[in-house]
Amino acid sequence: MNATAAEITRSEVEDFLFLEAALLDEWKLEAWAALFTADGEYLIPPLDDPDADPLNSLFLVYDDRHRLNERARRLLNKAAHAEFPHSRTVHLVSNVRIVERSADELQVRSSFIVTRAKGPLNDTYPGRSTYRLLVTSDGLRIRSKRAALELSQLRPQGKVSIIL
Amino acid sequence: MRLETPTRLLENMLIDDRQRGVFRVNRRAFIDDRLFALEGRAIFERCWLYAAHESELAASGAFVSRIVGGKPLLINRDRNGGLHAFFNTCPHRGATVCREDRGRARNFTCPYHGWVFSDEGKTIHRPIDTSYSPACMEDSTQHLTPVPRFDSFAGFLFVNFAQGPESLETYLAGAGEYLKNIQAQDRESMIVLGSPQTYSARANWKLLQENSADGYHASSTHSTYFDYIRNREGAVRDNFSRTGFGCVRNLGNGHAVSESLDGTPWGRPLARWIDSWGTEIRADVDAAYAEMVQRVGAERAKTICHGDRNLLIFPNLVINDIMGLVIRTYYPTSPSYFEVNAFALAPKHEGPRLRDLRHRNFLEFLGPAGFATPDDQEMLESCQRAYATQTWVQWNDLSRGMLTEDGPNPAKQDELQMRTFWRRWHELMRRAGETEAV
Ligand code: FES
Ligand SMILES: [Fe+2]
Numbered sequence: 001m002n003a004t005a006a007e008i009t010r011s012e013v014e015d016f017l018f019l020e021a022a023l024l025d026e027w028k029l030e031a032w033a034a035l036f037t038a039d040g041e042y043l044i045p046p047l048d049d050p051d052a053d054p055l056n057s058l059f060l061v062y063d064d065r066h067r068l069n070e071r072a073r074r075l076l077n078k079a080a081h082a083e084f085p086h087s088r089t090v091h092l093v094s095n096v097r098i099v100e101r102s103a104d105e106l107q108v109r110s111s112f113i114v115t116r117a118k119g120p121l122n123d124t125y126p127g128r129s130t131y132r133l134l135v136t137s138d139g140l141r142i143r144s145k146r147a148a149l150e151l152s153q154l155r156p157q158g159k160v161s162i163i164l
Numbered sequence: 165m166r167l168e169t170p171t172r173l174l175e176n177m178l179i180d181d182r183q184r185g186v187f188r189v190n191r192r193a194f195i196d197d198r199l200f201a202l203e204g205r206a207i208f209e210r211c212w213l214y215a216a217h218e219s220e221l222a223a224s225g226a227f228v229s230r231i232v233g234g235k236p237l238l239i240n241r242d243r244n245g246g247l248h249a250f251f252n253t254c255p256h257r258g259a260t261v262c263r264e265d266r267g268r269a270r271n272f273t274c275p276y277h278g279w280v281f282s283d284e285g286k287t288i289h290r291p292i293d294t295s296y297s298p299a300c301m302e303d304s305t306q307h308l309t310p311v312p313r314f315d316s317f318a319g320f321l322f323v324n325f326a327q328g329p330e331s332l333e334t335y336l337a338g339a340g341e342y343l344k345n346i347q348a349q350d351r352e353s354m355i356v357l358g359s360p361q362t363y364s365a366r367a368n369w370k371l372l373q374e375n376s377a378d379g380y381h382a383s384s385t386h387s388t389y390f391d392y393i394r395n396r397e398g399a400v401r402d403n404f405s406r407t408g409f410g411c412v413r414n415l416g417n418g419h420a421v422s423e424s425l426d427g428t429p430w431g432r433p434l435a436r437w438i439d440s441w442g443t444e445i446r447a448d449v450d451a452a453y454a455e456m457v458q459r460v461g462a463e464r465a466k467t468i469c470h471g472d473r474n475l476l477i478f479p480n481l482v483i484n485d486i487m488g489l490v491i492r493t494y495y496p497t498s499p500s501y502f503e504v505n506a507f508a509l510a511p512k513h514e515g516p517r518l519r520d521l522r523h524r525n526f527l528e529f530l531g532p533a534g535f536a537t538p539d540d541q542e543m544l545e546s547c548q549r550a551y552a553t554q555t556w557v558q559w560n561d562l563s564r565g566m567l568t569e570d571g572p573n574p575a576k577q578d579e580l581q582m583r584t585f586w587r588r589w590h591e592l593m594r595r596a597g598e599t600e601a602v
Contacts, residue, residue: 047362
């Protein structure tokens with residue numbers, strides 16, 4: 001029996017976000033991409049404007065469903081040099097709140113810290129995510145993930161070569 | 165400890181043998197602290213440096229504060245429309261006067277003791293100023309200090325930390341034409357979109373200047389990007405990286421451009437359509453192209469719209485006008501670390517569909533989370549780490565195409581653009597070295 005958006009609990013949402021985090025940490029990136037709906041999107045807004053409109057501002061990531069799938073596939077290629085050999089990451093997800101519910105959709109906010117270790121470098125990416133999650137017969141799916149970094153500059157990390 | 169004069173520091177730095185076609189750079193240039201200090205004086209304090217785009221300061225009272233060439237600057241437009249560039253430091257005891265990246269202000273209040281400065285940099289209020297002598301009150305140094313030189317070319321604002329005879333226009337030499345062609349992309353003005361991407365790399369800054377117009381690295385460093393494009397677009401022009409198309413031009417004063425007409429596999433919002441954009445977009449692209457033809461003529465419109473350009477302006481400005489249009493400037497804080505500010509530029513009157521496409525196009529390749537830039541950074545950092553072997557492995561080779569570099573079309577995949585940079589770098593470093601040695 002399908003749950004409706006009204007029935008989903010925070011624990012269920014957390015289980016889903018923890019699954020997403022685990023897929024990313026285990027580099028099961030195609031499975032990560034499969035968590036998105038057909039019209040899904042993945043965004044990293046500008047550091048100084050988490051609510052920016054992608055039409056007027058330069059984002060870091062502005063992926064539609066095709067692009068996020070390609071992002072996942074590309075990172076699995078040995079020639080994605082910034083991530084070869086793969087960095088080791090921990091995606092921590094916390095402070096999960098369901099902030100809005102409609103008939104089949106939830107809006108969820110969470111905080112994250114992602115650590116990335118690669119060769120001599122240990123970098124940290126703190127931020128807040130806003131998700132729009134669709135309630136489907138197969139469980140929750142991501143319609144939109146906006147991962148806003150709480151950094152004033154992307155320094156000294158220098159890049160976001162992983163998926164947040 | 166043996167003291168080294170700057171001139172000695174530069175010995176054995178460059179091999180530039182045009183006869184044999186051999187060009188080498190000593191890897192010391194990337195790791196030596198004394199050379200790094202000399203670069204500050206010889207290059208960053210003598211050259212014109214890109215500071216801002218006029219569109220960031222379009223409104224009355226608009227300001228930006230940012231680090232340019234390692235120095236904190238406050239750049240603003242006063243209420244009468246005048247543009248100013250000041251050192252962002254209080255004449256009283258030095259506090260940073262403006263601590264916001266951008267905004268609008270009629271005056272600026274120093275947070276430390278509350279001095280207030282007008283939008284023309286004049287000190288207009290000092291709390292309890294009865295305790296100051298007339299000499300202090302009248303001292304012309306007790307205002308915000310303007311940078312020695314500040315000028316604009318085609319909407320691009322530059323500063324120079326030294327007085328000198330060379331105007332910005334003369335300095336830009338052949339690069340000026342390219343800046344004008346960027347300005348011409350809109351009937352009124354180009355605009356910076358939002359705030360810059362502010363990132364960094366753990367590498368020497370000169371490696372980024374080399375990398376930013378390096379046609380030779382594309383097919384290996386960015387093979388995954390081309391795979392992605394190939395999946396989407398079908399066959400990528402298969403001579404993309406091998407036999408080459410387009411050429412490199414030495415623009416004088418250390419500037420260079422790598423350019424081509426068509427040939428690259430991506431689309432350009434202004435204005436070169438590709439299949440995967442679909443027919444709806446095609447009408448927008450065609451209309452943008454027609455507007456350009458009508459305004460600047462068929463020949464120039466073709467160059468601007470169908471061409472791709474990686475423009476290198478000495479010492480630290482890159483304008484990539486490719487699938488996106490990026491102004492990228494950078495400054496080192498040590499021999500092995502630099503900071504980058506990258507701005508997206510667009511025609512002001514571009515419609516929403518093309519604008520959206522422009523953003524998507526930009527980010528598929530460019531920026532610290534694009535499909536290409538992180539791999540560039542990785543390569544630069546891997547070079548830098550390996551220069552720890554400099555004592556045993558001294559030289560970088562930049563000889564590609566050297567015997568034909570004076571011919572009509574030096575290839576993009578060759579290394580004339582890097583040699584142009586290094587020759588200028590070497591000349592300025594030696595010139596400063598000789599002065600200091602006296
Ligand atoms: S340092 Fe600015 S008012 Fe004292
Ligand atoms: Fe590159």
